[in-house]
Amino acid sequence: MDERWAKRACQGALLRKFELTPETYRKRFQGVRKTSGVSYKEVTNLLGEYLCKWGKGTGATTTEDAYNLVGLEQLYDICPPDLKMWLVDRKPKDLRSAGAVADEFADKLPAPGPSISVSPRGVIAPGQAITIRCQCPCEARRLFMYKDGIKIREVEAAGDGGEFTIPSTRWEDSGSYSCRSRSRLEPPNRSDPSDYVRIVVAEPSYPKPIISLRPSGGVSLGGAVSVWCRGQRRGVRFVLNKEGRHFPPVDSDDIEAVFPISNVSREDGGSYSCSYHSRSEPLAVSYPSDPMELVLRDPSLPRPSITLSPTGVTAPGADATIRCQGQRRNVTFFLHKAGDLNPQRHVDPAGDGAEFRIPTMGRQHGGNYSCSYRPQSEPFISSYPSSYVELVVAEPSYPKPNISLSPSGGVSLGGAVTVWCRGQHRGMRFVLNKEGRHFPPVDSDGFEAVFPISNVSREDGGSYSCSYHSRSEPFTVLYPSDPVELVVRGADATIPCQGQRRDVRFFLHKAGDLNPQQHVDPAGDRAEFHIPTVSRQHGGNYSCSYRPRSEPFVSSEPSNPVQLVVAAAPPDFTNTNIARLGLGATVLLVLGLILAEAYYSRPRGAP
Structure with a gap:
């Protein structure tokens, strides 16, 4: 017995001497690499040999033993050094017991501090x-x-x-x-x-500073912006505050400090304020500035579109509606007025569009408006603003002009048409209005102006009006003309009806027809009546009215009429021309036969 024990001890000593222990084969297994001059077959043979000797050295004889051998090795690799030493000292036999031992160790250690x-x-x-x-x-x-x-x-x-x-x-x-x-x-x-x-x-002893952004017109993701804090003391320390963000304080010898932010990210959006205090007396502090929002523009958000109703010049006391249309829901829309850094108003609509109403307008409401939107989940991320619409509020001074189309009977797709606007004063600037479409103004030395439209498309169809104003006094304006409807043959027509109340039903009326043509129950105070594939029978004067849904037999007065002119398609002369050509050929043939008969019936020798 003692001889066998001594033999095994001698074998173990020899194996350790020549580094033939399981740990040696484990390291060799993990160190196998494919090098030049060595085939992949040789690499796999080495892997198999080292893995087999590693497993036999640890007593692994079954598939489960091999599973635990490789699993424990991976567990040791992902454990912190102190936990790995704890596990190796306790020599767990399988993964389950190793997990229990590791949890026992972790429960005894304090978690990292927040x-x-x-x-x-x-x-x-x-x-x-x-x-x-x-x-x-x-x-x-x-x-x-x-x-x-x-x-x-x-x-x-x-x-x-x-x-x-x-x-x-x-x-x-x-x-x-x-x-x-x-x-x-x-x-x-x-x-x-x-x-x-x-x-x-501490009680502030200095007045609050003023905080501002440069550039002030907004910044895109990835861009750069600077936050300026301006106080009323020199040689103080300025502090910029934003929830969840730390900025190092800035010592300034002047009355202001700059906090630059480069490569702006979503996390930079939010509400900022600043303050300042004496460098030598930290308790001599200012009140905090008013808060200022940094809103970031995301180029991936599509721009909204904007429309104004009514278009053209609006008289004081009238109402106006600015509609902003986006492509996403769950957003907040903002209305901006040029020259004003803060949004005029905001709306949280149920859908992907919003309406901003300006009741009883005064001259102070005139100006250029645009709109933008922000996802409600990211209140400091904004789309780029829409294009501008101009709201002109002025007392009309001249009678309204006349508007007409040439040709007046409509136009086919791809054709051309001209809109004529005729006023009663020379040397004026004429403006053509159509919802959703912008036309450059035209200066005229006569009484009228011409707006040509070539290569007419479906989008050109619709209701047009025009107005004019003095070139030198742009707010000396007049009432817009009556609307005229441009009908594109083969296209559809839309007649919009705008009310001033919600929860109503709109009705479309055609002059000469006692019964309403159509009715619509819109979600808001506006309805659109679509006339697909317009033909001659659709021509005529149309108006609209509405009735409260709670009082279905009480109606508003009808609107002013709008004329829908549908021209007949140009006549097809193909068959007529063929008949005329056939008749001409017959006449020529008969004349030829008569001449031939006269020639051959002449006596021989006659001159």
């Missing part, structure tokens, strides 16, 4: 709200906040952390704050504490 941030930073004025955020992988954990080492509050963590808010700070809120997490399972596992953040509450 990170902590406070917004706004710097000195806080009494009554100002602050938010302390603790961030960590906090699934199934609770968060605790400490002030000067004493636990004061706790919250359930959600996702990647939690927030503690002090809605109105007081002097006694000054202090050092930290946080830590604890598992909800028993026995509880506590994390290390976070770093400390210092909160100082």
Whole structure:
């Protein structure tokens, strides 16, 4: 017995001496590489040989043994060094026991401490709200906040952390704050504490600064922008505040500081404010500036379209509606007026379009308007603005002009038509209006102007009106002309009807027909009546009215009429021309026969 034991001990010593242990073959197995001059067959042979000797050396004889051998090796590779040493010392036999041993080790260690941030930073004025955020992988954990080492509050963590808010700070809120997490399972596992953040509450002694953006007209994702903070003291330290973002303070010898932001990303969008304080007296601080939003434009969002109703010049006291149409739902639309940095209004519609109403307009409402939208899930990401529509508010000074079409009977697809606008004053600027279409104004030395439209398409069909105004006094304007309808033969026609109430039913009427042509129940205060494939019987004067749905037999007065002119298609002379050619050929043939008969019936020798 002693001889066999001594023999095995001698064999083990020899194997270790010549590095023929299972650990040696494990390292050789993992170190196999394909090199030049070595075939893939030789590589696979080496892999098989080293794996076999590694397994035999550890006593692996079954498929399950090999499964645990390779699985444990992978587990060791992904474990932290201290956990790997813990596992190797305890020599687990399989993956299941290794997992239990690893969890036992992890439960005895504290979790990493959360990170902590406070917004706004710097000195806080009494009554100002602050938010302390603790961030960590906090699934199934609770968060605790400490002030000067004493636990004061706790919250359930959600996702990647939690927030503690002090809605109105007081002097006694000054202090050092930290946080830590604890598992909800028993026995509880506590994390290390976070770093400390210092909160100082003091009465501001300087007036608030002014915050602004450059460029001020907006910035696209990936672009650059600078936040300017301008105070009323020289030689102070400026602090820029944004929730969830830290900016290093800036010392300035002037009265302002600049915080540049390059390669702008989605995370940079949000609300910013700034403040400043004395470098030598940190408690001598300013009030925070008013908040300012940084909204980022995303080129991947399609631009919206914009329309104005009514078009042309609008008299004071009338109503106007600006419609913004997008391509996405769950967005907020914003109306912008040129020269005003802040949006005029915003609307959260149910669909992909929004209407902005301007009731009882005054001259102050005149100007150029555009619109944009922001996804409700990303309130600081915006589309690019739409094109502009011009809203002109002025008291008409001249009688309305006359509008006509030439040819007047309609036009075929691909043809040409001219819109004539005739006023009662010379040397004016004429404007042609059509919803959804822009025409350059025309200056005329006579009484009228011409707007040619070539290669007519379906989009050219619709209702047109025109107006004119003085070149030197652009707001000396007149009423627009009555509308004229351009009908494109072979195309469809649309007659829009605009009301001033919702929950109504619109009716389309044709002069000479006692019964309404159509009715529509729109979601808003506007309806469109479509006439597909217009033909001669559709021509005539049309008007519309509406009835409240709650009072179906009470109607509004009808609108002003609009004329739909449908020209007859040009006559087809093909068959007539063929008949005429045939008749001409017959006459020629008869004349030829008569001449031939006369020639051959002449006596011979006659002159």
